[in-house]
Amino acid sequence: MESATAPRFAVVIDDDADIRQLLVDVLTQAGFQAIPTANGLDGVAAVRQFEPVITTLDVNMPGMDGFETAKRIRAFSSTYILMLTALEDEIDTLQGLDSGADDYLVKPFRPRVLRARIDAMLRRPRVVGSAAATKQAPAAPAAATPAAQAPATEQPAYAAPPPLAIAQEPVPQGAFQAVPVTGAQAPAVSSAPPAPGQSGWMEHNGLWLNIDTRVVRLRGTELELTRSEFDLLAALLQSNRRVRTKPDLALLLRGESYVTTYLVSEADKRAIEVHMGNLRKKLSENVNSPRWIETVRGVGYRLTAPDSE
Structure with missing residues (x-):
């Protein structure tokens, strides 16, 4: 007997049986159908099969480690990746983020902290379905569902959870893989800059961002930004x-802009530095003479003065 709603899947990739079971228990309590796997290859296969909303991924695994596993998953899926690691060095944090992780958690961790991190990620905008499914969508003009990958069913492998209410007419942002913007509603297809009063657009020194469609344009070119960078x-x-x-x-980035009860560690601050560094590279920003983003030493970041050169 079929359920009224499709299940929300989560894939667990961890070679430690005890931690794997703990993750399954936490995710099950959160309303997911958890799929446990013990190595990177099986984990990648499970992500491809079940199209999970979230994937937890251990870094230190025999054979293919978590960094390589994350890269392979990001080649076809937009699943949220929460990387679990016993490594606290900055280089490991940077490598995890560069591999495609959305967030990370250092072992040992408390289940309530894991649940809070998962809930925070789910409040952030995401691409529905896998990146591959998104790219195939335009080829099915008569399809009623936006992600019809399985030829024998009319529903995708999972349904997005209620907190992930996607705004009307979303534009796939492709956090780690470029997804072309299509359709008459996409304002970024024109080479001319948007009109100053056009809905959703913000501009600073020739850099345009649309908060509604999550499109960023610079000198007439659409930039490919991750969710965090955007x-x-x-x-x-x-x-x-x-x-x-x-x-x-x-x-x-955790979705807790107005809640200060969560600990912000030095690793969290370094992660912001990594995201900012990657964003500046994509903007071809000169850090010695920035046009868009200034570093306020010891504090954070702000926009440059208008019309700076």
């Missing part, structure tokens, strides 16, 4: 010249 840039544009601190931005 959210940080949007926060700075909305703040004008007001300084945003690293703890403030770290809470923002």
Whole structure:
């Protein structure tokens, strides 16, 4: 007998049986159908099969480690990746984020902290379905569902949870893989800059961002930003010249902008530095003479003065 709603899947990738069971228990309590796997290859296969909303991924595994596993998953899936690691060095944090993780948690961890991190990620905008499914969607003009990958069913492998209410006419942002913007509603297809009063657009020194469609354009070219990079840039544009601190931005990425009860560690602050560094690279920003983002040493970041060169 079929359930009224499709299950929400979560994939657990961890070679430690005790931790794997703990993760399954926490995710099950959160309303997910958890799929446990013990190595990277099986984990990648499970993500491909079940299209999970969230994937937890251990770093230190025999054979294919968590960094390589995350890269392979990101090649076809937009699942949230929460990386679990016993490594606290900065280089390991940077490598995890660069591999495609959305967030990370250092072992040992408390189940309530894990649940809070998961809930925070689910409050952030995401692409529905896998990146591969998104790219195939335009080829099915008569399809009623946006992610019809399985030929024998009319429903996708899972349904997005209620907290992930996607705004009307979303534009896939492709956090780690470029997804072309299509359709008559996409304002970024024109080479001319948007009109100043056009809905959703913000501009600073020739850099345009649309908060509704999550599109960023510079010199007529659409930039491919991750979810975190987009959210940080949007926060700075909305703040004008007001300084945003690293703890403030770290809470923002967790979806806890106005809640200060969560610990912001030094690793969280370094993660913001990594995201900002990657964002500046994509903007071709000169850190010695920035045009868009200034570093306020010891505090955080803010926009440059208007029309700076």
